[in-house]
Amino acid sequence: MPFQDVDDIAISEPQTAPTRVEKLLRRIFIEDWSLKLLSLAIAIVLWMLVTGQNQPVTAHLNVQLNFIRPQSLEISNDPPRTVDVMLTGSRNKLDDLTSLDLVATVDISDQHAGERVLRLADKAQIALPQGIKVDGYQPSAIPVRLEEIVERQVPVEPKVEGQPANGFEVYGVSPNKGSVPVRGPASHVNSLQKVLTESIWLGGHNESFTASNVAIDVPDPKVDLLEPVVNVDVEIGERxxxxxxxxxxxxxxxxxxxxxxxxxxxxxxxxxxxxxxxxxxxxxxxxxxxxxxxxxxxxxxxxxxxxxxxxxxxxxxx
Missing domain, CATH: 2.170.120.30 (RNA Polymerase Alpha Subunit; Chain A, domain 2)
Incomplete structure (x- = not known):
């Protein structure tokens, strides 16, 4: 009877059940690979989106200018009403901003009469959300001319349109005020020779009448009318x-x-x-x-x- 070497004899070891830790590790690293890869891809995309939103970006917006001027002076030229401003900050905060939300306040209350060039980086202030800053303006500077505010009496000239009834004519047109006070920058007020009323319609009239509260028109937006209406007497009689x-x-x-x-x-x-x-x-x-x-x-x-x-x-x- 031949004998086998001990090494040739297979010794079967008893198999033990996997522990709870082993099951957990298997579930984490081996099972459901497709689901885990999908979850990883979603996590990477979300991470990129979040970090991308927090990365500083630049945006250009058009903002309105609001001037704070000296009490006794007026701006007599026509500086731009709006400028472009370059803002830097997170994308989500910049996306929430619109031009309607922003006003650039330019304080020139310390200035004297004359020609001025205002650097907006020094003079303009904008209320911005935290984390957003101004990097520049376009144009970067604007010219402003400040003049003394004056008042003056200016003659009133009634304006009429149309023709009276057949066989009648206008004998005379006279406002109840020969002149009215106006106020504004000196050069604008002093160049104003007269002011016209709105049109008074004469069509079909065959007797005298009074047009009440006739508005006065001043085409210069820099000049304010202190008494904006007059009464106008229109004398009409036979031709x-x-x-x-x-x-x-x-x-x-x-x-x-x-x-x-x-x-x-x-x-x-x-x-x-x-x-x-x-x-x-x-x-x-x-x-x-x-x-x-x-x-x-x-x-x-x-x-x-x-x-x-x-x-x-x-x-x-x-």
């Missing part, structure tokens, strides 16, 4: 005509005779009155300065106007 009368008698104010004793005159008045006049009803009286004055019947006083006298010089007879 007038001119007519020349010859052989009108002439005398001095004291009744003395003059040479020539008669002259031709041209008068203005309502057609129905002028056309019914006769030369005998008219008279020229020379005042103390020998200036001709027209005399008419009492019923026509104020209704007939002297336009011209043919004779340029009269000589008193002594």
């Amino acid at each position: 007038r005509v001119e007519k020349t009368f010859s052989g009108v008698s002439v005398s001095a104010a004291d009744g003395g005779a003059v040479q020539p004793a008669t002259t031709a005159v041209t008068v203005l008045g309502v057609a129905s009155l002028v056309n019914s006049l006769k030369s005998e009803e008219l008279k020229i009286v020379l005042d103390n300065d020998f200036k001709p004055q027209l005399e008419v019947p009492d019923a026509l006083k104020g209704k007939i106007t002297l336009k011209s006298v043919q004779t340029s010089k009269f000589i008193p007879l002594r």
